[in-house]
Amino acid sequence: MSEPRLVPRRAVRHARAALGLTWRAAPAGTAADLVFAVLAGLTPVLVAGLTKLLLDRLTGGGPTGVPLTVLGAGLALAAALGTVLPHLRTYVAAERSRAVSRLVRRRLYDAVQRLIGLVRLEDPEFQDRLQAAQQTGHLGPTQLTGNAFGAVQSVLAMAGFLGVLLVLNPLIGVLVLVAALPTLWMQLRLNRARAAMVLRLEHFQRRDLFFAQLLVGVPAAKEVRLFGLGRFFGDRMLDELHAMHRVEQRLDRREVRAQAVLGLLGAAVAGIGVVYTVSVALAGGLTPGDVVIYLAAVPGVQGALGSLVGQLGAIHQALLLFEHYDQVAHVEPDLPMPATPRPVPPLTEGIELRDVWFRYSPQHPWVLRGVDLYLPAGSTTALVGLNGAGKSTLVKLLCRFYDPERGSIRWDGIDLRELDPAALRERLGAVFQDFMPYDLSAAENIALGDLSARDDPERLRAAARHAGIDDALTALPRGYDTLLTRIFFDGPDRDDPQAGVVLSGGQWQRVALARGFLRADRDLLILDEPSSGLDAEAEHDLHRRLGELRRGRTSLLISHRLNAVRDADAIVVLADGRVVERGDHGQLLAAAGGYARLFTLQARGYREDAPAPV
């Protein structure tokens, strides 16, 4: 991932966007925090000023207008305010941070969902950026606002103390200001180094997390244990951590050296000032109150300036973090969208692939090389071919997860690129080869196929019955409400965290089928290897049910088990990215081509092992 560079114009745009986001997420909290920041900036100056007045009155100098008790009460109030304000600010900042993180999350994931295809999601650079945005998206606005308000506080405190010093003794005021310049310069350099370090650490952190997940996650647990990979991955994880720590250590050392030098310089300036002020006071040129306010003002200016520089650095860092979020939130569409998409009519004629050429990127080889295919409405077409022939790719093009590079796919004659993708997908049902097992309840796992069925247990059960999984789900400890995972548990299972169940591979496939069957009334149903994990009886049963369920509707069926596709209205053989054979089962056998060869091979395998008929 290229390091984000923050040109001033973009920095200003990000700053406005981040502050706007914070304001929209928590207007009251943000306004309150600004007021608190102003008060926090003025309070120390007020305390020092009141202390001076009080001391001068007590030692017989100073104006007589204000009663001593009022001065004392004012000082007590200002001191109390100084004690309470930091706590109030911490609370308000935490609330604001939570509100911002909710809003940022919503916008980030909405932006990703606006990507209608898969191209961007498969781009490793976008994935890196996305991960960084997920981790730090909310930090940008939160840090920026917090530090901007902190900077307001520092500027007010600094201006107040400087004003006092300049009135008291312009020479000392100028000396303090000049002595602060090296601090400013050094802090800015350290800030830049720190910002660059954050970006370098990101790479190590991602790798560290990756190895840690392998060590503790369930997906890799079997191989990690069987192959004895625990120590190997553990060492790799620690290597990343060491690399990370070395980078941090280098900067920490540099910072300690710089801070020590600057600290000595600050102390020297303060010391010179003390000696000078005391000598002027002894000569009668300053009151004891003047000396006190000087003693408060010098560290006050130095401290406020140090904070200000730190805050400016944090703002710079926050803007860099915001860059990740901003790039994801404003990601360009991955597929072209028509300005006015055409409505998707019910499929009455058929879907045509016209000379379709496709590859996953210009760096990848062609997967489809001029496919011509017609899926007539109301009939079942089976697509067969060897591994890697491009069958699943063709399915993804039908769903418009990608666009063909050349040629077109037409729905009743209309190019898919002219249609609204969401409306198109409303008319499709699909069970993908790499279907998704969700760590949710059985009912939810099925209802995800059509969320309108979520509160309709009868529809869910009917779909499960068609997929042959109803009995197994009913028999679960909580029936359809049982969680199909052992990783999470729901509220009612709090006392029994072991309540979830793990399904077998074939059972999961049936659940995915039930999910697909919720959309059995759609114009096109695509089943990509729907029976690969099923036992022979279940497979036979499934295809019988499918025939009933889809009679008169358009289906595309992909299977390596050629016996399962022999009843399809048409069988299409894909090889080397082209359609090489087409016909029904009988015609293809008679043609004695690749299909006939594969079918005979599979049939012979069964026949050779079959027991002799009795």
Ligand SMILES: Nc1ncnc2c1ncn2[C@@H]1O[C@H](COP(=O)(O)OP(=O)(O)OP(=O)(O)O)[C@@H](O)[C@H]1O
């Ligand atoms: N997301 C992707 N990015 C890059 N290449 C891909 C991607 N998906 C698939 N491919 C490549 O495209 C080719 C066709 O894959 P596809 O999954 O369409 O084949 P298939 O006919 O469905 O195979 P199988 O029978 O094994 O399921 C393969 O060479 C595969 O490596």
